[in-house]
Amino acid sequence: MAATLPTQHRALVLDSIGADLQVKTLPMPQPTSGSAIVQIVAAGALSYHREIYNGQRHYPLATPMVGGYSAIGRIAALGPDATALKPGQLAFVDCVIRGRDDPSILYLLGVSEGYSAASRKLAREVWRDGTLAEYAKVPLENCIPLDEAKLCQSLGYSFQDLMYMGYLLVPFGGLRDIKVEPGDTVVVCPATGGFGGAGVQVAVAMGARVIAMGRNETELARLQEHVRKGTPWASVETVRITGDEAKDTAVLQAYGPVDAVLDFTPPAAAKSTHLKSAVAALRYEGRVSLMGFVDFSVSDMKVVGSNITLKGKLMYSREDTLQFVKMLERGVFPRGQDFVDTKTFGLDDWKQAFDAAAEWTGVGKAVALMP
Ligand SMILES: NC(=O)c1ccc[n+]([C@@H]2O[C@H](COP(=O)([O-])OP(=O)(O)OC[C@H]3O[C@@H](n4cnc5c(N)ncnc54)[C@H](OP(=O)(O)O)[C@@H]3O)[C@@H](O)[C@H]2O)c1
Known part of the structure; x- marks a missing residue:
């Protein structure tokens, strides 16, 4: 689907495990069959993100790569086989990547490339870069549409609040x-x-x-x-x-x-x-x-x-995600700080963001990076 995308974007890159992350200007990923380009609005930071990237947690990851976790974003461009998603639509960008021909093969984009040869192949050769960037290229099925009018206008959730879905x-x-x-x-x-x-x-x-x-x-x-x-x-x-x-x-x-x-x-x-x-x-x-x-x-x-x-149990299924969005849209969760109090940071402040995420833990607390 035709879209006018910038030619470059900024992304938080991990060159090797243990190295400081760096904000770099990268070429804009292009939409191909089966993919969406999402403009990232808010990406989640885990309490142990710091330990993953400094090697303390020994999570397998191929570097260099753009870091990440799940995110809230806006569809910027779509591959030609998209049938339901629309440019401009708000979406939950799920970090759980699964093999299309074998959904039991899975890994977490930006977090771990998984423990099988097949997940490593998928993570290294196809879906490597995560959501800590202005734009991310992700599988179409990892974009879960969010009813922005209902969730943000009627129910009053902010984009940062919606990021708490990742938890x-x-x-x-x-x-x-x-x-x-x-x-x-x-x-x-x-x-x-x-x-x-x-x-x-x-x-x-x-x-x-x-x-x-x-x-x-x-x-x-x-x-x-x-x-x-x-x-x-x-x-x-x-x-x-x-x-x-x-x-x-x-x-x-x-x-x-x-x-x-x-x-x-x-x-x-x-x-x-x-x-x-x-x-x-x-x-x-x-x-x-x-x-x-x-x-x-x-x-x-x-x-x-x-x-x-x-x-x-590792993570959740796509069906769980769709069901969860229905619950959120029914208004069964509270609003404002009774729901979540999110600290936000820019990409350049990644160090402060990961430090804050390690401390700001527990019910109703989250940290997001907003590129
Ligand atoms: N299966 C999955 O899909 C999945 C997904 C995400 C995370 N996880 C796993 O879930 C775990 C928790 O993650 P999290 O982000 O919630 O961690 P977290 O925010 O750091 O919380 C750690 C929890 O463990 C408690 N704890 C730590 N040491 C303890 C001890 N010696 N005795 C009793 N309680 C202790 C802490 O209690 P205090 O408050 O007293 O310190 C706190 O409740 C991690 O191991 C993570 O890998 C699994």
Whole structure:
């Protein structure tokens, strides 16, 4: 589809793992079959973006590359096979790239090229550059249309607010994967981080009763207050992780049988016993979505004896994304700072942005780069 694009654009480039990122002027990518060129409005920064690019997290990435995560953008140009997207349309730009002939091949654009030869090939040869740029070339199917009139004019979300989708979608993928139903009691653990906090907001929006576990009581209280202000009809119980597995289990069990657990335990919390306590509090045929990256063992008697489902989950599907946008458009999430308080930075301030993202974590907190 014909479009007048600038000939160049600015992008945040990582030349090698461990090197400082640099804002460079690059040739404008061109729309080809199966692709869209998106003008980036706001791109998300992860709490551990800094650790990915400085090598601390050992995520596989081919350099040089333009950094990124999911983003909000405006369609600037489309390949000739686009059938539904329109130039000018607002879109969520999903960083989850999948093989078109095998959707089980996936990786996260700007974050990790994945762990298979096929994902590496796709990441290196086709979709390499992420969204920390004025423009990005992405697969057509990674552009999820957003109803700008409804979301921004009627409901009052800003583009930065919409970027918070990049956080909320991840727990939504896990919760849907284990078929959480309205009315279910769901333990989110730990709930004081970025994705855990987002998990509490999403589970509440899905009609669940949420028990949030965390070791930081101040943050648990902020989480409870954030949910109370944004969704006064919902309540969140909080349970402090004490390090005493039996005691934490007993506190959870006092709330009655737990239907499901959403886990975001990071590697740093590998020795914490909160997940074991949460699993022990599950009802017969309870379900667990394992979304953190941690080795853990549980009692066979509990898992086998109670028909427990333990399900790993990476990100979410395109169907999850479309369903999530419908929820957002129905207005089930709060607005303004009761929804999310986003700190924004320009591309040149990438260092401050990643430093802020490492600190500004937890429910309703996000960092975005606006090129
Ligand atoms: N499966 C997926 O698709 C997917 C997608 C995104 C992220 N993740 C994973 O999710 C995890 C969480 O990410 P995030 O961005 O939410 O991280 P984050 O914002 O840094 O939060 C980390 C959380 O872990 C808690 N924690 C850290 N050390 C602990 C310990 N020793 N004992 C108990 N709790 C501890 C923190 O509690 P305090 O508040 O007390 O520090 C906080 O709740 C990461 O491992 C990430 O890789 C998975």
